[in-house]
Amino acid sequence: MIRFTALLILSALFILILGPFFSYPVLMIGVFILAYLVGGSGGISFFAGGLSFGLIWFFQAVYIAVQTNSSLPEKMAELMGLGESNLLWVATGLLGFLLGGFSALSGSLLRNLFKKKRDQGIYRY
């Protein structure tokens, strides 16, 4: 649980602070590294990374929509064949969740890989 919270908060801060300056592949690498460093299990990392990425994107989208009161989300939703502009918030959040989740999962599984090697060294023979 501590690792879950740690990864959730760390990657959320990372995405929030560096998001405006870097494109999302850089954020993915960041979450990947954070998950590696925090070292939670695959499942924990996936959800922590996914939630942090997804929720930040979701709330950023909602924040912009509320702040600007622009008709653009409706226009984009129509253009993309979505009936409701609210679905665009969900789509943005979901996409963020997938990007964050799989980046964190890869990071944690990489660490798992190295851990396992050490373990094998100790217990073999």
Added chain:
Amino acid sequence: MKYIGFAFALIITLSLGVALSLQFGSIPPLGKLLDPNHGFWQNSFTEDQIAKEEIFFDGLIAEVTITYDEDLIPHIFAENEEDLYRAQGYVTAQHRLWQMEFQTMAAAGRVSEIVGPIALDLDRMTRRKGLPFAAEQGLQYLETSDTESLRFLNAYAEGVNLYINELSEARLPIEYKILNYRPENWSAYKSILLLKYMADMLVGDRDLEYTNLRNMLGEELLNKLFPLFPEENDPVIEAEKVWDFEPLQISRPDSINYPEEDIFVKTMPQPVPGIGSNNWAVSGTKTQSGKPILANDPHLGLNLPSLWYAMQLTTPEYSVKGATLPGALGIISGFNENIAWGVTNATRDTRDWYAIQFKQADRLEYLYNDQWIQSTFRIEEIKVKGQAPFMDTVVYTHHGPIVYDKNFRAERQDVNFALKWTAHLPSNEQKTFLLLNKGQNHNDYIEALNHYTSPAQNFVFASNEGDIAIKVQGKFPLKWEGQGKFLMDGNDPRMEWKDFIPNEHNAATLNPARGFVSSANQHSVDPSYPYYVFDNSFEHYRNRRLNERLRLMGNIRIEDMMELQFDNYHLHAAEALPVMLNLIQADTLIAQGNPNSDYLKSLMAWDFYTNPSQTEPSMFDLWWRYLNRSVWEEYIKSEKPVVLPNKYQTVKLLQNESQSPLFDKKSTDKLEIAKDHVLASFDSMIVAVEKFKAEKGELSWATFKNTTIQHLVPNFKSFSYEGIQTGGGANIINATSERHGASWRMVVELGDEPSAFGIYPGGQSGNPGSKFYDSFLKKWANGEYVNFKLRKATDQQQVLFKTTLKP
């Protein structure tokens, strides 16, 4: 197992990262697009929310202040002209970058680069017409003969490029994000391309269609259906005008032979009939204030982002305001402290075709004056998104480029048609507008116009000194009667035009006795003008309605001129409908209890206005369309490209020669007369009306004509506006049809301080997410205006925000 797990997760992660940054078919890169920090969400901010107070601009000579008023109209205050145009470039790019670039891509024949193979045919046509070639000629001309204009064009480009270079991913216009490309640098060449693009948009010709018609109808019938002047000619230059120059002499050579063969090429799209523009000026003798009032409303495609961008440009020497074309320098239709001017298209056949005979299939030499002349080749490389580039070889003769040949739109192997067009000439249209912007009087106006070549325009003028004037300006070939009306023989030098009508002989008038000048794309002159003036697309209705109104009006105020711009009277209907009703003896039909009597009665009671809620215009529109189609059916069905007689001549024919053999359908045994067509089309109209009413529940004119302001990418439907509630239509002063109409309306009253009002269907911002994207739209549809009076740098009222450009 864990390796596999990791590898699996990594592959998914990488695929997600990569796939979402790529475009698949028409699906944009979703990751980039939805990223709240860089994607489309960032385009939700309006301009005032992201405004900067200061911007540093390397190369600027002195500080420039830009005040945006509450409609986001920028007012640029610069210390010198070079800085003024730098700032104009910067500010325009800020709000219209995607549009200005897209339009020049279209002008350069590079749309395929952005949208893929769907635009290949369009790009090939653009290149074969020689638009990029023409812009190169224009640039070369500036390099050798007008380095000042070139310096200003470069200053403008610096401004645009400053904006492009500091453009963050977040601020990138949304169209780039959806279509997944980035802007390239601007240049003087692109500005010139844009002006050539305007020429292309406004100039048409029907030479090849006329050639076919001459073969089908014979010369006599052709001249009858397509007379040089209409019966009721109400030309741009008042008919009473006495020409005060000694004309150049030219006469039709003896025994001239046009190529006789029928033509089977898919001819190029033409400017849509009914598009055009109005402008006029009334002298102080007819106005309440005693000062002239000038009005202009150019009609073009109704698009978003709007074709026009409003601006004020101020230096210590002058202050000018009005509509700019994003990508071109200065104000195109506007006013300053001393003068006001406006433009309408002065349509005239300045595009001619020559059939070329080559020596061999390699097309290296062609026959001219019975000698073999070397041709040149221009290889056009058209980049295509997602495909290998397309190479098109265009052969150039001294006449111009071969547009139609075995590789393009021609079925026969031996077709080689060269295009000769004044837009290919080295020219400097930009200079005209730069000079008009700072013009002070009639002499300055005439001097400015001398630099103008193409597309020919009726330049209306009014000055604070009390002058009103209009001049038909363009570089017009000196033609013998009939020259260039048909496809010509490229071998015969007598077919070629070589000289031009001198600027001083171009039709013009200054302070005519009638107290007004006006134009609405009609015939430029009356038959007394000593030069051959021909075009297929002259207007026959707006001009007569406009002049009739102007003749009657007195004690005119600005509001009266606004009302006139919004005049919905349908003169064509007023002339055609009584003839149609008479031919079918509507009275008798009603008396006999015809089941459609209600429709007939309603049409008979129509006041011929086309206000949005009226239903008669919808009925008439349908009836006329069916009637026209029925009368000219044989020509419409012809497999050869032809052009149909215009509405005006068709009405004359119905009215004066209802028994004419022209009305007989050769495909039937019966001998048809006009009445048969009118009756049949009336029935078709009723069926269509019933169907429309069943579908839409009503028949109001606004719903029926469905005025649509369409985004430049038609697929972006949610960036467009359909079903605008507004009246008017083609050939009506308020020329708002489905896709065309007043793309800019301006009324200016000269005086110590000019009063001015303007409006256009759209808004200052090119960003569909901004509230300024469509902020003028409703006012425009209602015939309202926004105040366009000149601002001073010190004016503090109604300021949205200010930006300072610092060196």
